Amino acid sequence: MKRGHGETWDPPPASRSGEGPSMADKKKVADDNNNNNMDDELLAVLGYKVRSSEMAEVAQKLEQLEMVLSNDDVGSTVLNDTVHYNPSDLSTWVESMLSELNNPASSDLDPTRSCVDRSEYDLRAIPGLSAFPKVEEVFDEEASSKRIRLGSWCESAGESTRSVVVVDSQETGVRLVHALVACAEAIQQENLNLADALVKRVGTLAASQAGAMGKVATYFAQALARRIYRDYTAETDVTVGSSLEEVLQMHFYDSCPYLKFAHFTANQAILEAVATARRVHVIDLGLNQGMQWPALMQALALRPGGPPSFRLTGIGPPQKENSDSLQQLGWKLAQFAQNMGVEFEFKGLAAESLSDLEPEMFETRPDSETLVVNSVFELHRLLARSGSIEKLLNTVKAVKPSIITVVEQEANHNGIVFLDRFNEALHYYSSLFDSLEDSYSLPSQDRVMSEVYLGRQILNVVAAEGSDRVERHETVAQWRIRMKSAGFDPVHLGSSAFKQASMLLSLYATGDGYRVEENDGCLMIGWQTRPLITTSAWKLAGGGESRR
Amino acid sequence: MSEKRISMVEKSNNKRQRVNQVPKFSINDHHDVLVEILRRLDGPSLCSAACVCRLWSAVARNDSIWEELCFRQVSPRPSLSLRSVVSALGGYRCLYFFCIRPVLARLPKLRWTRDQLQLSLSLYCVHYYERLYVGAWLGDAPPAPPSSLMFLRKPVNVV
Numbered sequence: 001m002k003r004g005h006g007e008t009w010d011p012p013p014a015s016r017s018g019e020g021p022s023m024a025d026k027k028k029v030a031d032d033n034n035n036n037n038m039d040d041e042l043l044a045v046l047g048y049k050v051r052s053s054e055m056a057e058v059a060q061k062l063e064q065l066e067m068v069l070s071n072d073d074v075g076s077t078v079l080n081d082t083v084h085y086n087p088s089d090l091s092t093w094v095e096s097m098l099s100e101l102n103n104p105a106s107s108d109l110d111p112t113r114s115c116v117d118r119s120e121y122d123l124r125a126i127p128g129l130s131a132f133p134k135v136e137e138v139f140d141e142e143a144s145s146k147r148i149r150l151g152s153w154c155e156s157a158g159e160s161t162r163s164v165v166v167v168d169s170q171e172t173g174v175r176l177v178h179a180l181v182a183c184a185e186a187i188q189q190e191n192l193n194l195a196d197a198l199v200k201r202v203g204t205l206a207a208s209q210a211g212a213m214g215k216v217a218t219y220f221a222q223a224l225a226r227r228i229y230r231d232y233t234a235e236t237d238v239t240v241g242s243s244l245e246e247v248l249q250m251h252f253y254d255s256c257p258y259l260k261f262a263h264f265t266a267n268q269a270i271l272e273a274v275a276t277a278r279r280v281h282v283i284d285l286g287l288n289q290g291m292q293w294p295a296l297m298q299a300l301a302l303r304p305g306g307p308p309s310f311r312l313t314g315i316g317p318p319q320k321e322n323s324d325s326l327q328q329l330g331w332k333l334a335q336f337a338q339n340m341g342v343e344f345e346f347k348g349l350a351a352e353s354l355s356d357l358e359p360e361m362f363e364t365r366p367d368s369e370t371l372v373v374n375s376v377f378e379l380h381r382l383l384a385r386s387g388s389i390e391k392l393l394n395t396v397k398a399v400k401p402s403i404i405t406v407v408e409q410e411a412n413h414n415g416i417v418f419l420d421r422f423n424e425a426l427h428y429y430s431s432l433f434d435s436l437e438d439s440y441s442l443p444s445q446d447r448v449m450s451e452v453y454l455g456r457q458i459l460n461v462v463a464a465e466g467s468d469r470v471e472r473h474e475t476v477a478q479w480r481i482r483m484k485s486a487g488f489d490p491v492h493l494g495s496s497a498f499k500q501a502s503m504l505l506s507l508y509a510t511g512d513g514y515r516v517e518e519n520d521g522c523l524m525i526g527w528q529t530r531p532l533i534t535t536s537a538w539k540l541a542g543g544g545e546s547r548r
Numbered sequence: 549m550s551e552k553r554i555s556m557v558e559k560s561n562n563k564r565q566r567v568n569q570v571p572k573f574s575i576n577d578h579h580d581v582l583v584e585i586l587r588r589l590d591g592p593s594l595c596s597a598a599c600v601c602r603l604w605s606a607v608a609r610n611d612s613i614w615e616e617l618c619f620r621q622v623s624p625r626p627s628l629s630l631r632s633v634v635s636a637l638g639g640y641r642c643l644y645f646f647c648i649r650p651v652l653a654r655l656p657k658l659r660w661t662r663d664q665l666q667l668s669l670s671l672y673c674v675h676y677y678e679r680l681y682v683g684a685w686l687g688d689a690p691p692a693p694p695s696s697l698m699f700l701r702k703p704v705n706v707v
């Protein structure tokens with residue numbers, strides 16, 4: 001056993017320069033701490049008070065501390081300040097060390113390395129160490145419900161909470177996710193004070209996290225804050241909101257392949273359905289800027305046998321006074337059609353909600369034209385009010401289309417339980433933001449606007465309720481059930497659509513990340529392993545009419 | 549320049565003597581032949597040729613040269629109606645620069661079938677539509693170049 005004198009100790013390694021002066025301090029602690037007869041005698045000689053009953057526990061914590069401090073990352077942050085604790089009471093000292101290292105404030109370095117010599121080996125011999133006994137949870141003042149995982153050296157799967165120190169800087173991303181989920185749990189349990197504290201913590205953590213994770217977390221934190229304070233107001237001016245939405249969607253169109261994929265695959269399905277028609281009438285349930293239709297018109301123009309006449313009915317939000325953006329859009333498309341040599345007719349319908357539409361408004365000519373209904377990201381909004389989707393599907397059935405193309409997000413954001421919705425949305429939008437992040441060749445404005453576009457969706461999914469919450473995405477399985485019960489049969493998208501989609505994705509620089517999958521006739525585009533957008537096609541059930 | 553050149557040659561005794569020269573053939577006099585030659589070039593060579601002189605640059609703007617370049621590997625050849633569509637969208641030269649060349653750079657072993665052709669044309673359409681009709685609407689003044697095809701460009705490349 002070595003006696004503690006500052007001078008006899010080897011100079012500490014450079015990374016532990018803070019150890020020197022503090023060691024000297026500790027060694028001056030008196031030897032006669034034998035107040036408590038329960039203290040371990042060996043350690044007491046060195047000047048450390050440890051109760052024999054606590055030995056196993058203290059030993060395990062010391063081991064944890066040693067592993068933590070041997071990691072360079074933490075060691076350097078710990079060295080910033082030195083706060084001197086009295087280490088003679090080992091168990092409280094180790095506890096305070098561990099809790100300090102959870103907040104990156106610094107404290108003394110591991111004193112046990114050099115000083116506990118033979119006794120340390122004695123401690124290791126205690127059989128309790130290998131069993132990793134439960135240790136009480138380290139309490140952070142704000143995150144009382146936060147779970148923190150063990151470092152990498154622990155292999156056994158613990159049942160309950162363990163006290164850990166996060167050693168890996170990559171794990172700050174995991175901390176962020178855990179904090180977000182904890183906040184959502186708190187909201188689910190109506191514990192709004194805790195949620196408020198947690199959301200602030202998420203905000204600070206997110207600000208220090210670079211990359212996609214930080215951005216997603218920031219948007220989710222803002223949405224959670226709005227939910228806590230019940231500060232969600234749907235935009236009262238529908239026209240302003242919708243024109244902003246169109247601008248943002250245009251940037252989203254440019255920056256990533258999801259919308260292009262949707263348009264091209266839907267167009268291919270439409271082309272195959274109207275292959276022999278002389279007159280084609282397309283009803284677009286959400287016209288936006290009409291980006292889908294130039295490509296269709298061009299494909300129709302190149303059809304062997306010449307182009308059919310093309311009629312487009314576009315539905316948009318209510319118009320501001322003195323502006324008729326729908327009609328102007330019609331003019332642009334008409335000019336384009338003239339360039340293509342395609343006979344073109346346009347009609348714009350302004351409707352606040354799709355359920356307001358009646359079959360007569362479309363003025364269909366069932367004897368002469370083949371009808372197509374197209375919906376990109378429009379159907380899920382109707383799930384906010386009960387009865388709307390059924391009414392729309394009945395209207396669609398009444399006009400007797402040859403094919404209905406539906407593009408929807410592939411996620412279940414319409415669950416009843418808020419926490420489930422939150423978790424789903426977190427994974428979904430993390431994937432989306434990840435895919436945006438990798439496309440470094442983009443003009444930055446496109447990417448930023450796309451993120452704002454997605455951020456608005458996040459806000460709606462998380463913060464809104466009732467009829468305000470319009471982003472009620474559902475998976476293709478759910479839509480299949482809904483469409484089948486409404487009287488539609490699926491139409492399989494052909495291999496042409498699949499090949500075009502594959503080629504489109506391979507053109508993207510980050511082409512390795514995007515995936516096209518075929519799912520029982522529907523095409524899904526996803527990022528890495530997560531499907532994100534699904535295109536599907538439907539026709540009226542039971543013996544369709546012959547196509548003209 | 550005329551075909552037959554009668555050059556004046558100065559003789560040492562300061563008397564000029566007429567000499568009949570072999571008529572020089574200059575390709576620059578025969579634009580149609582020049583076009584036929586350029587049609588058989590590959591992309592990089594054609595672009596170099598277009599930089600030789602102003603005359604060649606003007607000749608190289610002939611769209612049929614670029615049509616040949618675009619669809620050389622496509623079989624069967626696309627129909628003639630394609631020509632009117634592509635010219636309406638801005639011509640084969642722009643199609644090559646905006647769509648075909650980046651696609652070939654990204655996917656050099658691409659087999660050009662109908663589907664690939666259809667996709668390239670769709671992208672070209674979108675680009676045209678966005679350039680003409682959407683840019684101004686977005687409120688940029690002057691309109692920013694359409695970015696729907698930016699994903700085809702490499703980060704440092706300037707087409």
